[in-house]
Amino acid sequence: MPEDTFLSLQPALLGFFINAPRYAYDLSREFEHDLGRVWRLGRSLMYAQLKELAEQGYLAMDVVTQPNRPARKIYYLTDAGRIRFAQWLNQPTMHIRNIRVEFLVRLYFFRTLNLPGLQELVTKQKAVLGEMEDALEKNAGDIQDDYWRLVVDFRLGQIRAVQQWLELCLQTV
Template sequence: MGRRRLPLEKVLLGFLMQGPLHGYDLHRRVETELGNVWRMGMGYIYNTLKELERGGQVESVVLPQENRPPRKVYRITPAGQRSFLDWVRQPVDAVRDMRVEFPAKLYFFHLLDLDGVSRLISAQETACRRRLERLEKSAERYGPHDFDRLVFDFRRRQIEAVLDWLADCRETWAAWRAAAQKDNLREAQMEWKTDTPS
């Protein structure tokens, strides 16, 4: 079994799904678009790109520039596309990954206008409920005055908060979709009115 791929690799692949970029552009996009979730230095991003290239998920080409040093541009390969799409559609494994990895997945569903966000949210809710069930079973062995009861209660509340947040995500996403459909309908009506002869 290989090592677990870092979510940053998937984030870089997600940005490359929109088209080729060089390392600095990728760094800038991570900082500006996901800065509330991620903080990554340029060196880490370039090392990650090298690893992705060695793994066949991205390709690079060096482009000459007038009066400037050549620029290395990265583009995603079909293997990288499959890897990204497999990742973005799967729920995260651990509650701790809800803080960074899951919001990144939601972001890419929005950015790339991917279908299936409801399935992702449902799968994540199911994973959280299963985790909560396992946690509650293990807590049966704790007495009301055991220290571990405090730890259990903290973990239980974390999972419950995640479930509440996921319900909010579902509602927010549905509202965004409804607003986008209304906007598209208005645009289509406006186009029809301007294209229709008087």
């Protein structure tokens, strides 16, 4: 998807290290099980991502050698990583098309890590969606073109569906 913005999901991986150090292979299995249907991330890429997060200083690494196996590279969170994750987690996503995966992943962490702040995040996210709506409706005002109006209506429909879902989300949690 080729467009003006991209998914910001790399910091999300840090969440898996909150409770304990992990190595990539192990994490990849759990990841696939828990989030595989929401966020697809192949094993190869997992290795690469953890390496990158380490280069950025959010993870640090211990190497544990074992007989007859490749050495395990066990990653753990640094302080910077802990901060980065918290920051990522509590940020609303700015683009509708990313909400599906980004918000659902955030929700996953709020639940599995039993973290506070979901309500605030939902509030922020609703505000962002509200702004999107306003922006669309504003330039929907000067639409004489039927086609562009349909485009706008499509987007409004998607946004409003998300807003309703966010309500449901609050009730469930």
